[in-house]
Amino acid sequence: MKPQTLYRIVADAEAVTWALLILGMILKYTDVTEVGVTIAGPLHGLAFLTFVTVTALVWVNNRWSAARGLTGLASSVIPFCTIPFERNCYRTGHLDGSWREDNPVLAPVTRNPKATTGVLAGVIIVVFAVLMLIGGPFG
Structure with a gap:
């Protein structure tokens, strides 16, 4: 999967989980239910x-x-900003090309994308689990 495709998928997912979290917060703070935040909060944290x-x-x-x-990093903090940031990067050619293998830092990562995906997913899940144990950002 090229950087352009991966980045679009992840940017869209981050924005969708923002929407779910905001909906969950509206339901929570209007005393309807807290289940939306309970589900969308961790989903958004993982997407973030x-x-x-x-x-x-x-x-x-x-x-x-x-x-x-x-x-790009800041766009993840403001609701829905990952989408316009990603679209701008696409339009301006900042997502063009494939994964580089000429960079000594990235070469081990790009040579074996399946292993890299597994390792990065594992790291993200461990960080996520530690953050969940610590508690939410406002809890």
Whole structure:
């Protein structure tokens, strides 16, 4: 899967989980039910961690400037901003190309994408589990 495809999927997923979380918060704070936040909160947390990880990988792979990379990371904090950020990167060619193998930092990652996906998924899940044990951002 090319960086462009992966980035679009993860950016869209992060935005969708924002919508679910906001809906859950509306239901919670209007005393309807807390189940929306209970479900959407962890989903969004996982999508957020995944987006941040993929942003860092694409930033290095596609040789983004510091400003673009930091803007990408910041876009995950503001609801729904991952979509316009990803679309802008696509339109301006910042998502073009494949995974590079000429970078000594990325070469081990790009040579074996299945193993890398497994390792990164494992790391994200461990970080997610630790954060869930600690508690939500406002809990």
